[in-house]
Amino acid sequence: MEEIKQVTHIDNVKLSDDKKSVVIIDQTQLPNRMVYLTLNQLEDCYEAILKLRVRGAPAIGIFAGYAMYVLSQQYADKPYDAFAAEFHRQKEYLNSSRPTAVNLSWALNRMEKVVAGNASSGVGEIVELLGRECVKIHEEDIAMCRKISEYGLSLLHEGDGILTHCNAGPLATSRYGTAIGPMLLGKEQGMNFHVFSDETRPLLQGARLTSFELQKAGVDVTLICDNMASIVMKNGWVNACFVGCDRIAANGDFANKIGTSGVAILAKHYGIPFYTLGPTSTIDMNCPTGDDIKIELRDPEEIKEKFYVEPMALKEVKCYNPAFDVTDHTLVTGIITEKGICYPPFTESLKKLFD
Known part of the structure; x- marks a missing residue:
């Protein structure tokens, strides 16, 4: 009888170990090359979505959540109003990269709700909450994929x-x-x-x-x-x-x-x-x-x-x-x-x- 083995899973989108970047498999290089990209700049994140380096509606949503967390750390020294304004600007810019996949806007809006819903908190605390939220988006997708697969x-x-x-x-x-x-x-x-x-x-x-x-x-x-x-x-x-x-x-x-x-x-x-x-x-x-x-x-x-x-x-x-x-x-x-x-x-x- 054939031995049953668990299918090997590769993390196509994840946070870097220092949580300062998003690491993705560049899907444009497959199947001949397995190339990982480490991204922490707004333009690079936009380009990764636009050029299909990261693609698939749920993966784009996961990537968008991580990207907003990574980017938010770079202006965490601003007062709340300036922080929220910059977050909104970057969110809208990323959202324009691919308009059809609803998961992109869904994840971006979910991340922005964390910012809007914690206006009375310090910006540092908001960034920490954003970090938890993007991980939650990813974990929820893993669980959802399992249930979808079962059905x-x-x-x-x-x-x-x-x-x-x-x-x-x-x-x-x-x-x-x-x-x-x-x-x-x-x-x-x-x-x-x-x-x-x-x-x-x-x-x-x-x-x-x-x-x-x-x-x-x-x-x-x-x-x-x-x-x-x-x-x-x-x-x-x-x-x-x-x-x-x-x-x-x-x-x-x-x-x-x-x-x-x-x-x-x-x-x-x-x-x-x-x-x-x-x-x-x-x-x-x-x-x-x-x-x-x-x-x-x-x-x-x-x-x-x-x-x-x-x-x-x-x-x-x-x-x-x-x-x-x-x-x-x-x-x-x-x-x-x-x-x-x-x-x-x-x-x-x-x-x-x-x-």
């Missing part, structure tokens, strides 16, 4: 084929991850699955990150191009689709990496259950529908030049490069959170999570 695993069976898009594993979150967490947890418990990982054009998170994580964990994974999902489903090799999410609207529409909505449409056509997995911090009850989600547009050169030795299109050719698309709630079988699995109608089931 997701309850829907799977031995030998299932699962298709996933983009990357929602430990690198994008903490510990098990969200969308591929059930596969990693199942592997620990002796279950075997076959995972089809979309490459996820144009930034190839599925190729560089998801297949990397699953292969290292000993999960049977096959990398496919995005336009191969249909034939894999038609062949009967997929029993369920598990994807992550960057923002979930109150009606169950959700934003995820570009191409996700196409996977959902294909799954609907072939009668395959389609689930999105994410923490409740990803749910934005102030966002009525997917039409209200702001979609980030990225540099067109990512399509023509990134990962190529030479450009793959003429310089004059225009490109449209949205980072995300929105999957309509009518295509979603269920939304898996740390508080349970929500089923349609999502306007009711999502609301109950917060009641």
Whole structure:
């Protein structure tokens, strides 16, 4: 019988030993190089989010919490009003780096509440409270990922084929991850699955990150191009689709990496259950529908030049490069959170999570 081993977890975001910097794995260097970055300047933290050195909605939230704590130490000698003003300025600047992922604004607002809620305390004490809060954000995410993975695993069976898009594993979150967490947890418990990982054009998170994580964990994974999902489903090799999410609207529409909505449409056509997995911090009850989600547009050169030795299109050719698309709630079988699995109608089931 195969020996069951716990999946190795790598801290992709953490505080430095002296708590003066945030240490991240530079995800742009994977899978060929494991490079760690030590960050303690506002511009560097902004650039790390913008350039996807740290990515994945929950991981961005964890990083933002640590970053604000690290940065706040640098102006802790200011009186409260000046400290709070500078904290707000830096928070808003970081928040502008990637507008679609709700976890970024959620974590930043949570950190600012510590500042606003302790105005009568000394600034030194506030900084200490910020340190505790950012650690709490990380610890809560670890616990949430475990619960999400357990709920997701309850829907799977031995030998299932699962298709996933983009990357929602430990690198994008903490510990098990969200969308591929059930596969990693199942592997620990002796279950075997076959995972089809979309490459996820144009930034190839599925190729560089998801297949990397699953292969290292000993999960049977096959990398496919995005336009191969249909034939894999038609062949009967997929029993369920598990994807992550960057923002979930109150009606169950959700934003995820570009191409996700196409996977959902294909799954609907072939009668395959389609689930999105994410923490409740990803749910934005102030966002009525997917039409209200702001979609980030990225540099067109990512399509023509990134990962190529030479450009793959003429310089004059225009490109449209949205980072995300929105999957309509009518295509979603269920939304898996740390508080349970929500089923349609999502306007009711999502609301109950917060009641």
